[in-house]
Amino acid sequence: VVPEGRSKPWGTAHAIRAARDVVKEPFAAINADDFYGRDAFQQLAKFLTGEKGCPCKHHFAMVGYNLSLTLSEHGSVARGVCKIDDAGYLTDVKEMTKLVKAGDMAENQEDPENPVKVPLDARVSMNLWGFLPSFFDYAKDYFEDFLRALPEGALKAECALPTMVDSMIKSGKLEVAVLSTDSVWFGVTYKEDKALVADELRKMHESGKYPEKLF
Numbered sequence: 568v569v570p571e572g573r574s575k576p577w578g579t580a581h582a583i584r585a586a587r588d589v590v591k592e593p594f595a596a597i598n599a600d601d602f603y604g605r606d607a608f609q610q611l612a613k614f615l616t617g618e619k620g621c622p623c624k625h626h627f628a629m630v631g632y633n634l635s636l637t638l639s640e641h642g643s644v645a646r647g648v649c650k651i652d653d654a655g656y657l658t659d660v661k662e663m664t665k666l667v668k669a670g671d672m673a674e675n676q677e678d679p680e681n682p683v684k685v686p687l688d689a690r691v692s693m694n695l696w697g698f699l700p701s702f703f704d705y706a707k708d709y710f711e712d713f714l715r716a717l718p719e720g721a722l723k724a725e726c727a728l729p730t731m732v733d734s735m736i737k738s739g740k741l742e743v744a745v746l747s748t749d750s751v752w753f754g755v756t757y758k759e760d761k762a763l764v765a766d767e768l769r770k771m772h773e774s775g776k777y778p779e780k781l782f
Contacts, residue, residue, distance in 0.1 A: 568714065570721060577710075578725030579694060584706040596696045596728070602764070603630070603695050604750025605776070611697045614746060625741045628697035629657060629732075631690035632752050634666070634673055641757040643667045643676060647692030647729035648685055649745065657743040660692055660733040690745065692729050693752055705735055 576582065583596050593615040597603060607630045614628045631649055638644060643665040650659035663675040666685065673689075674682040713726045735741045753764045771777050 573722050575723055579728035580706055580726040580731040581710055587703040591700055593699050598694045602753040607748040607750040610746045610748050615697050628744045628746055629692055630695040630748050631745045632693050634689045634691045635687035637691055637752050638668050639756045639760055641759040644756050649690045649692055651745050655745055657745050660729040662727055662729050
């Protein structure tokens, strides 16, 4: 049951579940305010079309980025920090919500008194995923359990996609291949990030990577 007075959206896992009646084929899920790069989409397309092994009901994919390339100079960021096994499969995703660069490391400063050190070359999820329609079955059960577990009066809790995937992996219900990319990620977390992003996109147009007008 939705808590009385709840108006905030339910988070990324719920947002994708909302498409369950119209998406019937393998699909990519992205954050609309992020720039992922051409190669990242190409790698995901190869996976979803079977060029990199046949995806199946319990086999999904995620494109992983180097943490150092996803930090902002203007404040903390939230990232899903990943652990990957020797076969290239995701084993753990920990959502860290206040990551900043600190010398030759990054720090998660959710607890300012006890910041958690994170290597700059850690792989992170930027919510670029490859799913099959079976995702919606998992999302239904997970979101219902999420609602049941909400404490009374919880008006801001979110059902986050990385947390859901992590739970499904640990329960043995699915496996997620981590795809590598040489694409550079851009995002506007703070208004001060806009100038850098605009400059990098301009360079891509000038180099011919993208046409002057995309549409």
